[in-house]
Amino acid sequence: MGSLRRGVILALLPGPALAQSCADMRPGWTAGAEATAWTELIALSGTPASLVLLLASALVLRLRHQWGALIVTVLWSFWASFIAMAGPTQAAAEGCIGSPTLFIALVAAICTGMIIYTTGGKPRPSD
Template sequence: MGPVRRRLTVAAAVLPTPALAEVCDKERPGWVPGTQATAWTEAVYLFSITPSIILLVLTVLCLLFRSLWGSMIIIILWLGLATIILTDGPTDPTGIHALALKEGCIASPALFIAAVAAICMAMILNLLPRRQRPS
């Protein structure tokens, strides 16, 4: 074995590859090896978890009925969910989240957080009094 081949073998063994990632099975059970996570796929995944679906349904109900207290409670719950998602990764004592991020089976939740902020702003704007047209 030549020195170039040895270096390439060591480099291939050291680089993270999705096929060798056991952490991806723990973080994203339905993840297909060989696919790279993007901000869109991460946002779709985070919106498809049970708390997000429940909050989306409650958000639609609050927007339809223009409920002040209901909207405030739902906004607080959305912000709580966003806080949990943001602080879950950096405070992981096992390091599985960081390894999964390095392997590429999870991505940044920035798009999800931006969408949650837009939902909360829409709920606040929906509660503003409507202007009457002069007749």
């Protein structure tokens, strides 16, 4: 009876053979190739939303605009939250989507750098 249960459980677990969600989310993914945090960082950094936010970050840094940095930081945090909260668990279980931890750390570093760069270097008004 134990081997029967084990066989049923193994048959129900997602694997590369059931990679329908992977075919939808990552069309170029080959079955058996494990997604890592580095490949997920590259994949998430190449999305149109990330590229637009990266361009907006560069523009804010070039203009050294505090309110612009705040707005772009809020937009980055919305994007990172969306990625973290709406994580496709089926595709992650199948192995075609890795952990977004490195991408979220990169976003945090970009936002911290923007805030520090745009607020620093200005003399405070004297009383």
